[in-house]
Amino acid sequence: MDSDPWPVQFPDLYRDTYVDYADCQIRYTTEAAPEHAVSRLHLVAVTAEEKVLVCRSVQGWRFLPGGTREPGESLPELAARELREEAGAELLGDVRLFAAHVADSNRIQPFRPHLPHPRTYWAYGVAAARVIGPPTNPDDGESVVEVLALPPLPAADYLQVHDPIQADVLRHAHSMGLCAP
Secondary structure (H helix, E strand, C coil): CCCCCHHHHCHHHHCCEEECCCCEEEEEECCCCCHHHEEEEEEEEECCCCCEEEEEECCCCEECCEEECCCCCCHHHHHHHHHHHHHCEEECCCCEEEEEEEEEECCCCCCCCCCCCCEEEEEEEEEEEEECCCCCCCCCCCCEEEEEEECHHHHHHHHHCCCHHHHHHHHHHHHCCCCCC
């Protein structure tokens, strides 16, 4: 008998899914993602008050701060950059990866030349963070118009409106006891 309770608790999250915009099949796992194969990282950024940072773009999209890895960028550098750009926050410690979507691409070439292909990992991590100002909103990124610090489950409900996957990722992190700084 399988002793892993997470697929039963989060069946939609663990369901293999085709992602049209990326032309890939994704599968959720809590197995460690090989650091060199991570192309995207989204953070459950937790404040000292045990609240989670969530963002809303000018288009109305709601999401956890994170994004695509740049050439030569380490995962801590990626986390720190995305927190600044999308949440106006600073990373206060290590990033603890807890899950990932394994993404198997149907494309002939990678999304960007420096990214792993055809298999890559869209990782999820938890990190302590502190808001220090407004999002920097670089020209090549999302235009974030709102950053909220909410308790974990209300934050997941907030995300559910536009991103049920990230909402379940946050619920999963909360169920794992990871939403404390």
